[in-house]
Amino acid sequence: MPVRVYERVLHLFEAEGIDTIFGIPDPNFVHLFHLAEERGWNVVAPHHEASAGFMAEAVSRMTGKAAVCVGTLGPGLANLAPAMMCAKVENSPVVFLGGQRARITEQRVRRGRIQFVQQSGLLEPSVKYAASIEYADQTDEIIRQGLRKALTGTPGPVYIEYPAHVIQEELDVPPAAPPGTYRLVGQTAGPDAVARAADAVRAAERPILLVGHGVHTARAAAQVRALAELMACPVVQTSGGTSYIEGLEDRTFPYGFSPSAVEAVVGSDLCLAIGTELGEPVHYGRGRHWAENEANRTWILVEQDPEAIGVNRPVHIPLVGDLRAVVPQLTEALRGTPREPSPELAGWIERDAARLAELAASAPSGLSPVHPARLIVEATRAFPADGIMVRDGGATTIFGWTYSQARPHDVLWNQNFGHLGTGLPYAVGASVAQGRTRPVMLITGDSSFQFHIAELETAARLGLPLVCVVAVDYAWGLEVGVYKRTFGQGSRETGVHWSRETRLDRVAEGFGCHGEYVERDEDIAPAIKRAYASGRPGVVHVAVDPKANSEEMPSYAEFRTWYAEGMQ
DSSP states (O other), X not given: OOEEHHHHHHHHHHHTTOOEEEEOOOTTTHHHHHXXXXXXXXXXXXXXXXXXXXXXXXXXXXXXXXXXXXXXTTHHHHHHHHHHHXXXXXXXXXXXXXEEOOTHHHHOOOSOOTTXXXXXXXXXXXXXXXXXXXXXXXXXXXXXXXXXXXXXXXXXXXXXXXXXXXXXXXXXXXXXXXGGGTSOOSOOOOHHHHHHHHHHHHHOSSEEEEEOHHHHHTTOHHHHHHHHHHHXXXXXXXXXXXXXXXXXXXXXXXXXXXXXXXXXXXXXXXXXXXXXXXXXXXXXXXXXXXXXXXXXXXXXXXXXXXXXXXXXXXXXXXXXXXXXXXXXXXXXXXXXXXXXXXXXXXXXXXXXXXXXXXXXXXXXXXXXXXOHHHHHHHHHHTSOTTOEEEXXXXXXXHHHHHHOOOOOSOEEOOTTTOOTTOHHHHXXXXXXXXXXXXXXXXXXXXXXXXXXXXXXXXXXXXXXXXXXXXXXXXXXXXXXXXXXXXXXXXXXXXXXXXXXXXXXXXXXXXXXXXXXXXXXXXXXXXXXXXXXXXXXXXEEEEEBOHHHHHHXXXXXXXXXXXXXXXXX
C-alpha cells in the first residue's frame, strides 16, 4: 500500500533497530511524531533542541546504533548546531532531521522572509554528510546514504533536510530492507592480518590492552573481555574509555592517573589498541609514557576507518574492520593458547587498589563547605552497582578522574569536545535508551548544570531514576583557577562569579523533582539515597569550597600534557 514520506522515514529507521526520536516537533514533523508514538517509539520532546541532540547522542552511545533527532526549520536548526559539533568530535552517529520551507522559497527574489535561512550550507562543516530530499522518491536513497555515512569508517553525524512540500507526499515502495542490503555490516579483518596479530600476542612478554571510547559506544565490552582473559594482561583506559568492563574491573587502570597504568605502558612490549584514535589524551601513543620503550613495542590497532591507520603513529599490524567483528576473530585465533598472566599484574592490581583507598582516606573531610575531593569520594561510594555514570563540568570532572571510588560499566561524558552542559541531556538520553530502569547518577558542577537545567522537567515528566549531584561554588571554578595562575592571588576575577542565593535543590523542586541541600560531607550519601528512594529525579545541591575547587585540582599537570608542552 502507498505510504507517506514521513511513514517511510520511520520504516527505514526501524530497519536499523532505531525506535527513539528526540526533538520539538515543528509543523513539518507533527505527523512523523504522531505516527512514531503510535508505532511504539520513544518520543521525547525536551525544552531545547541542543538538549535533544545530546540526548540522541547518549542513546547512540548506549545502544551502539545510530540515533535520530529533529529540529524545526530556522531557529530549531540553529539550536541543534552545538549538538552536531559535539557528535562530530565525539564520533557519534546521530541523524539530524531538519524541516525547511518549500524549496520555491529559496528562489524568491524577496527580502523579509520569515523563519528562513539556507540551512544546509551552514551545517555542512559540522556533519559527515548533508543532503536535502527534493523529491519524494529520493527518500530511500538519501536516508540510506545518511545511515551509510554515519556508520561507515569513523562514525559521525549527518544532516537530512525535508522541504515542507515533500514530507506528506505518497510513495509506492516495498518493505524497508535490512541494513546489510545497502551498507557494509560487520566488516572483518583479513585472515593474514589476524594471524600475524595472534602470533605477536603469543610472542609478547608484557602485552597491554589499550581500551578507548569506541569499545563502549559499540557495546563490545563482552567481546573485549573474552580477548582480555586470553591475553591475561592489564587493561589501560583512555580518558574517553572510562567505562569499566564487567569482570575486568580490578585490572583496569586509567592512563596517566594510575601509576599502575604508567608502569604497564612503559614496560609493555606490545600494545593492542581498540576503540581509540590514539589522540592527545594518550600522547598519540608515542610521547610521554610511551617514549621510553618505543623501540621495543609492537602496535596492533583495531580500526574501522582505513584512513586512520598510521596517522598519529606507525602501526605494525592494522586490523581494519568493525571492532565488534574483529575482536572475536582475534579471540578465536588465540583460543587454545591462552597466555600466563603478566608477571607484574598482581602487584599492579594491589597497588591500584591501595591508591584508591589512600585517595579516599586522604580527601579532606569534616569541612563546611565540602572539599570537592571529598564530594567525589562520598558520591561515588553511593553510586548504585548497576548504575549509569554521567560526568559534566570542568573542575568537578578533573576531581572525578582522580578521586572516584566507583567502577561503573557505563560512563558518559563529553571528553573530546569538552562541551559543558551535556551532562543532564546525556543522563536523560541514557536512561531512555535503557528503558528508564537503571539508576543514573550525574556528577556535575553548578556552571555546567545550569546550561540545560530546564531538562529537569523532562526527567520528571518521564519519571527517570536520575540523581544529579551538583558541586556548587557559585563560580566557573576552573576559570577562577586560570585567573589566579595568570594574575596571582587576590587579582580581579572578571565574569566568573554569580549570586550565592541560587539554591538548585529548590529549583529542582519547582520542576517536580526531589531536592536536597548538603553542607557536610557525611550528609552526601544519605541525601543521594533519599533522592533515589523518592521515586522522582533528584538534585543534591552540595556546597563546595570555592578556594579548593579552583586551586587544588588534582592531576592538573597531567591534564595539561594533553594539549600543551609541545604536544601540538
